[in-house]
Amino acid sequence: MKILAIETSCDETAISYIEAKNNNIKVLGNALLSQVKIHEKYGGVFPMIAKREHCKTLIPLLEKVLKEAKEIKINPPKLFEEKSFRRVKKILEKEPELLARIIPFLKKYSKPKIDYIAVTYGPGLEPALWVGINFAKVLSLVWNIPLIPVNHMEGHIFSAFLEKKGKDNLNFKISNLKFPILALLISGGHTELVLVSAKGGPASPWKYEIIGETRDDAVGEAFDKVGRMLNLKYPGGPEISRLAENARASKFTGTGIKLPRPMINSETLDFSYAGLKTAVLYLIKKLPKLSSNLKTEIALEFENSATDTLIAKTKKALVEIKAKALVIGGGVSANIHIRREFKKMTAKEFPSVKLHIPKQSLTTDNALMIALAGYLKIIKNKNKVYKNIRAEGNLRLA
Numbered sequence: 001m002k003i004l005a006i007e008t009s010c011d012e013t014a015i016s017y018i019e020a021k022n023n024n025i026k027v028l029g030n031a032l033l034s035q036v037k038i039h040e041k042y043g044g045v046f047p048m049i050a051k052r053e054h055c056k057t058l059i060p061l062l063e064k065v066l067k068e069a070k071e072i073k074i075n076p077p078k079l080f081e082e083k084s085f086r087r088v089k090k091i092l093e094k095e096p097e098l099l100a101r102i103i104p105f106l107k108k109y110s111k112p113k114i115d116y117i118a119v120t121y122g123p124g125l126e127p128a129l130w131v132g133i134n135f136a137k138v139l140s141l142v143w144n145i146p147l148i149p150v151n152h153m154e155g156h157i158f159s160a161f162l163e164k165k166g167k168d169n170l171n172f173k174i175s176n177l178k179f180p181i182l183a184l185l186i187s188g189g190h191t192e193l194v195l196v197s198a199k200g201g202p203a204s205p206w207k208y209e210i211i212g213e214t215r216d217d218a219v220g221e222a223f224d225k226v227g228r229m230l231n232l233k234y235p236g237g238p239e240i241s242r243l244a245e246n247a248r249a250s251k252f253t254g255t256g257i258k259l260p261r262p263m264i265n266s267e268t269l270d271f272s273y274a275g276l277k278t279a280v281l282y283l284i285k286k287l288p289k290l291s292s293n294l295k296t297e298i299a300l301e302f303e304n305s306a307t308d309t310l311i312a313k314t315k316k317a318l319v320e321i322k323a324k325a326l327v328i329g330g331g332v333s334a335n336i337h338i339r340r341e342f343k344k345m346t347a348k349e350f351p352s353v354k355l356h357i358p359k360q361s362l363t364t365d366n367a368l369m370i371a372l373a374g375y376l377k378i379i380k381n382k383n384k385v386y387k388n389i390r391a392e393g394n395l396r397l398a
């Protein structure tokens with residue numbers, strides 16, 4: 001089965017084209033364009049700017065992906081009728097920049113071999129999500145290919161199940177899964193512990209239950225905000241990680257700064273990161289000068305604090321649900337220290353729990369995870385037709 005997947009929920013435009021057969025995934029084409037350089041100067045993602053950039057980049061990315069897959073063929077003339085042209089115009093009413101680019105594309109090339117088109121419909125920034133959805137709707141209409149709506153967070157969970165096969169980065173095997181699974185999802189918008197169960201094994205329907213989540217900021221958001229307080233480049237997450245890792249490598253000893261570990265001993269599985277962020281703010285206000293050594297020390301202590309609470313709540317949840325596997329997904333799972341600490345913790349304290357962490361390149365937003373989520377959704381609901389797909393900014397897993 002060949003699946004084209006589209007991801008535009010935030011500031012990454014991504015398209016993936018895969019061939020899936022049983023447990024094997026072959027990447028036929030893959031492209032991603034990050035808008036980070038554009039949003040950098042504002043210190044955050046602006047939805048309307050993200051929308052504009054998605055409108056600009058989707059067509060060049062699709063061309064690139066199809067070329068990579070050798071699946072691009074010049075169209076015999078007249079395939080694109082007047083009637084469908086009118087419907088395309090209607091679908092892209094609010095995305096005129098994309099309309100102007102998609103018409104010549106559709107006139108030029110013939111239909112590629114695609115069985116399904118998977119597209120992220122939430123959670124995320126609605127104007128950005130709509131671009132991907134409407135783009136998918138046009139391709140679906142003109143090429144007559146069914147759509148599969150995908151939950152972005154489900155994509156982050158599944159990114160951890162892609163195991164590399166061979167040396168290239170093109171062949172993957174889907175992991176053998178043991179349920180119940182505990183998923184820790186950590187990104188710019190989410191910090192949640194999810195119980196994933198499938199009574200009849202992986203091929204049966206999966207059930208999600210959010211058993212813990214942040215009561216205020218997401219952990220990635222806290223990384224980014226603290227990064228801004230330390231005058232680091234946007235997004236702060238990777239920058240804080242870089243400073244903290246350098247400090248560990250050089251056995252840096254600081255001045256003894258200590259930050260709180262909010263809610264670490266509370267009864268619930270919930271998290272809180274706003275207090276930690278505010279503690280950094282007050283600390284910086286009290287300092288006469290933010291020297292580069294102090295920046296490093298704060299980055300290190302902040303990262304240690306964020307990691308400690310993630311680990312503590314995850315351990316509690318692993319025991320409570322008697323998990324057989326632990327998945328960590330979302331942009332913050334790129335963090336070297338967090339990855340290392342989770343590996344150490346599970347090996348030492350939960351040796352029978354299988355740990356699934358996505359490979360580095362699949363931690364942040366990408367379309368390969370959306371393709372896989374689409375595949376696993378469609379093989380469980382073969383004949384289901386998804387109509388009236390809409391962007392759902394606040395979509396939840398359960």
Ligand code: KG4
Nearest residue numbers: 187188189220235237331332334335364365
């Ligand atoms: O999953 P993602 O790409 O987008 C969302 O769905 O939010 O996650 C982005 C988040 C940002 O907050 C970014 O700072 C954080 O992931 N991030 C990191 C690292 N790399 C990305 N946080 C800590 N350490 C990193 N190495």
Ligand code: ZN
Nearest residue numbers: 187330331365
């Ligand atoms: Zn994400």
